[in-house]
C-alpha cells in the first residue's frame with residue numbers, strides 16, 4: 001500500500017526509508033545552494049530560470065552570492081540544519097562544489113546534512129570519492145541519458161554516501177520509471193524520488209510544443225501525478241524494495257518554502273519586525289509630518305527604543321507598538337503596514353496605509 005506522509009500534499013511513499021535530505025526538507029530545514037548554472041544537458045522540461053541556467057552564477061535560496069563567506073552568512077540567516085547543492089550541474093564546477101561542502105561541514109559541523117543533485121555525466125569514481133571525503137552525505141542522480149544511471153553503482157562501490165535517483169514524473173513515462181526502480185533495486189540503491197513535473201516560465205513553451213497541458217492552478221503538468229501514482233502501484237506489485245517517494249509540487253511551493261521562510265524570518269528578523277504565520281515579515285513605517293510639530297515626541301520614542309530611524313527621514317516600529325506610538329505622538333504623520341519576504345534585502349509584497 002502507498003503511504004501518506006502526513007496529508008497527501010506532503011507526498012507519498014511506497015516503503016519506509018525516505019532520503020534523509022527529504023526528511024529535513026519537510027520542515028524547511030534545508031538551504032538550497034545553487035553552485036553554478038553550468039550544465040551539459042538540455043532537458044526540455046528544465047524548470048531552472050534562464051537567468052541562471054548556463055550562467056556561472058551562485059545563489060543561496062533566492063539570494064545571489066559571490067563568495068564562500070556570503071554562502072555561510074545566508075545559511076546562518078536561514079537557520080538551516082542542512083543544505084541541498086544544486087544547479088545546473090554542481091559537478092560541472094567540481095572544485096567549487098568540493099570547497100562549498102568542506103566549508104559547510106567545517107562551519108556548521110558534521111551533523112549538518114548535505115545532499116547534491118547531478119545528472120551524473122561528470123561523476124567519475126575519483127570525483128565521487130572526493131565528494132565523500134569532503135563530507136557529502138547523499139547524492140541524487142538525474143540520469144538524463146541512457147546509461148547514466150550506472151553512476152549509481154559507481155557511487156555505491158566507491159563511497160559511503162546514501163545514493164539514489166531523483167527524476168521528474170513525465171506523463172506517460174511509467175515504463176522508464178519502472179526500469180530505473182528495478183535497476184536501483186538490483187544494485188542496492190537507497191531511494192528513488194519522483195517529483196511532480198512543474199511548469200515554470202523557463203519550460204512552458206517547450207512543454208506546450210510537446211503537447212503537455214497544465215493542470216489546475218497552472219503550475220504543474222497535467223497527468224504527471226497520475227503517472228507517478230500508477231508507477232508506484234506497479235513497483236509495489238512487483239515487490240520492488242527500494243523506497244519510492246512522490247514529491248508533489250504543491251508541497252514544495254506551499255509548505256517547504258513557507259517553513260524555510262519562517263525559519264529565516266525567526267533567525268534573522270529585526271527588532272521592529274514581526275514574523276507572520278505564512279513566513280513573511282511585517283513592520284510599520286511612519287512618515288512624519290513635514291513641519292517639525294512631532295519632532296519632540298518622536299525623539300522621545302527613539303530614546304525609549306520604540307521606534308527606529310529608517311534612514312530616509314521616517315521611522316520604523318513593530319506592528320504591536322503602534323498603539324503606544326499613537327498615544328505618545330497623537331495625530332503625528334502617516335502609518336503604513338509593510339509586508340515583505342525575509343530575503344536580504346527585504347522583498348516587498350505590499351504596503352498599506354493604516355487609518356487612525
Ligand code: SF4
Nearest residue numbers: 039041042043046088
Ligand atoms: S540536467 Fe537539470 S539543470 Fe541541467 S538542463 Fe537538465 S533539468 Fe536543467
